[in-house]
Amino acid sequence: MSDLYRSRTMDQISEADIGEELKIAGWVENIRDHGGVSFIDLRDMYGVMQVVLRDTSLLDNVRKEECLSIEGLVQHRDEETYNPKIPTGTIELEAHKIDILGKVYRDLPFEIATSKEIREDVRLKYRYLDMRNRKVKDNILFRSKVTRFLRDKMEELGFIDIQTPILCASSPEGARDYVVPSRKYKGKFYALPQAPQQYKQLLMVSGIDKYYQIAPCFRDEDARADRSPGEFYQLDFEMAFATQEDVFKVGEEVLTAAFKEFAPKGSVVTEAPYPIYSYKEAMLQFGTDKPDLRNPLRIVDVTEFFQRCTFKPFHGQTVRAINVHAKLSKGQHEKLLKFAQSIGMGGLGYLEVKEEMKYKGPIDKFIPDDMKMELAELAGLSVGDTIFFIAAPEKAANLFAGQIRDELGQRLDLLEKNAYRFCYINDFPMYEIDEETGKLGFTHNPFSMPQGGLKALNEKDPLEILAYQYDIVCNGVELSSGAVRNHDMEIMEKAFEIAGYEKETLKEKFGALYNAFQFGAPPHAGMAPGLDRMIMLLRGEENIREVIAFPMSGTAQDLMCGAPNEITEQQLREVHIKVRD
Known part of the structure; x- marks a missing residue:
């Protein structure tokens, strides 16, 4: 570390450094004047340290939340001023020199220490200040640790990290797409992926045995407490030559390990194998397919x-x-x-x-x-x-x-207190009647394998056909959905036909999969536990936006950077778009 601004971070300073000249850097959390002697609490990412200023002229022009570099001597605090709440609570830095690295030019919009108590729109507008609050920042640092743990666990289980495209083709299923106009191809559009669904299946056809990624997903949906509008992340994985039970084992191993590692001390986590309830059983016993088993x-x-x-x-x-x-x-x-x-x-x-x-x-x-x-x-x-x-x-x-x-x-x-209770919900209906249109459609993922295969599709009432689809639920929150995929072209054609899609539509909308499945597709299955929801549960937060560094507001706006915003007429012309009133 260069000592131009600091020679140590707060977590690297201890009583062993007493008598040593050090340079520290951070933000002014608090200024206290004790008549002839002043104190600064200086905060960096790693902790807080008390700075004592016997030469109070060093404080001239210093304001709260300014970014400072302070040079001084590490010394013992007076015993009556010990602060057991922080690691540096028995020592302080006697300042000899202060350099202001970043000035504060106007009044702060809120007190950093109490930012979680103010209106969310103000917090999000000044999110970079909100994240100086230790509780807010700790959520983001915690998220990084969990993400690294999940990656390590998946690698340990033999999964390969592969990034799939962000610009892809629009899909007629699921939530509304975010669309991106093409400059080169007039009147045509890319879509941001709602999930890497087709690409991960194509990876299975390509001979990749076990794929995973921490995948960004984009859906134009309204916000909820447990759903971030716009984008979210999931631990997406897929396995070739795999059954539903194979996927269950991976899900159990990874999630139980992660929750045991990161849940608050003294928490109880469901051990594998997780209880399994069919959709029908869940609706009867719990009145929901997202039961809270606590x-x-x-x-x-x-x-x-x-x-x-x-x-x-x-x-x-x-x-x-x-x-x-x-x-x-x-x-x-x-x-x-x-x-x-x-x-x-x-x-x-x-x-x-x-x-x-x-x-x-x-x-x-x-x-x-x-x-x-x-x-x-x-x-x-x-x-x-x-x-x-x-x-x-x-x-x-x-x-x-x-x-x-x-x-x-x-x-x-x-x-039940201090518990994380997991279960699987499976055997979802393949089809349902759409309440708005009155027509038959897919209940969930259209790429799921119907139980009973082609025979069931040809002979059974569609509303009685079950799919190899499953969810993981924890404490009433749906963490993951997944399925055994329909890898057979004949079965796929019939499944989509029942849902009202002609073969030509299937070829047009899902052409890559349709073509790939003509070249020896292996059986495959997977799921995608939601990363944001995992962190929310582990941190005991009521709102998912508390565990995302720069979340959109509940109205799907980036209040900090001003998105969505208007673009110039020239930009619109380049992508062949005209805005209508």
Whole structure:
């Protein structure tokens, strides 16, 4: 390290350096005047050090957050001024000389130490200042460590790091593309990749056995707490001659290792093999395909039972039940009812289980006495339980029951503490009816292999066909999606035909894969755990933007650099674009 600006970083200075002349550099975190003696807390990327100034004229023209180089003598602090919160808390630098390397010319938009408490739009506009906040910066440094660990782990498992193109062809599936006009080919456009899907499959055809990359992906989607608008990163990997189970093993090994390495001390991480739930099982037991397994509550289907009872509002409906081993107060019932109504439910039926397995509640009188033990067995009831009932058409019943399960888990503080609970969700439906168009389309990835192959496509009701598709879920957050790929041209043609695509469209939109699969494509499978979401979970952050160095705002704007912005008429002409009102 050149000693023009500094001879050591803060983490390299200790009591062993007492009596030595050193030069340090960083930003002024704080200035304190103690009458004749002044102090600066100087911060660099590695830590903070107290600087004592007995010649207070050295402070002339020095402001908070200016960038300084300070030369001085390392000495012991007075014992009563020790700061056990920082590694350099027993030493200080007595300043002899200060050079201002970078001046502050105007008032700071916020205090660095409390930047996380101010409005997000202001933080993002001045993100370079926000990142001087140690907690914010530590998230970014933490992300770098996790990324390096994941790379090392994938290399250890024999995967090859290969970069796939950023400028590619637009795809008709998935989210909206970001499009890039071509200067050379008038009226034609590139797209930024929503994922390296086709390229990684083509790598399998090329004979690459195991591919991975920390892949940038671009989707024109609205922001959510767990989704960054515009771009995100994933640990993308693909394996030739692989089954679903092969991919599961890699996912388990890499994620368990990463979470054990980086989760807060004392955390519990699911060991391999992870529990596996089919999509159908997940929707029944949890009311979602993103279950939080820290919540011990399970949903029970009591539809058939209530068709034999006299409670008419449940007749003809799907009825789900959630049993809680707790007695709720009147206030808790009222708040829960209010929540149920806020999500669109008409009400929330319940029963309390009293001594001798007698029930108390609004719908008790509608359950015949000779059926009450049947309900107890069906829902696993015992004395002291409260059981809630959700009735609606099947899709809505699943959704409502899942939300009530989550709300009960939160309100009753049932979630397992300091735990990362993983599971796989598999056996997703291959097709679904699009609610907007009423037409049949792919449920998820169109390149997935249908279970049962060509025979299933030719003979089964499309809505009954399952795909070799799977997700990894952790604590209610979808970390990854993946699939066994459809590598057979005949099966691919039929699969797309069912979804309404003619062979010519398949050739045009997915021409590379279509052509490649005519030259001996191997079976292959893969997945892509989301890096941003992993970091968000590990850091315990509620918002994904807290773990990205320069995130877009919730409205998909770069408030710092001003993107998206207007471009000149000349630039538009060069790419043959005319902006219409």
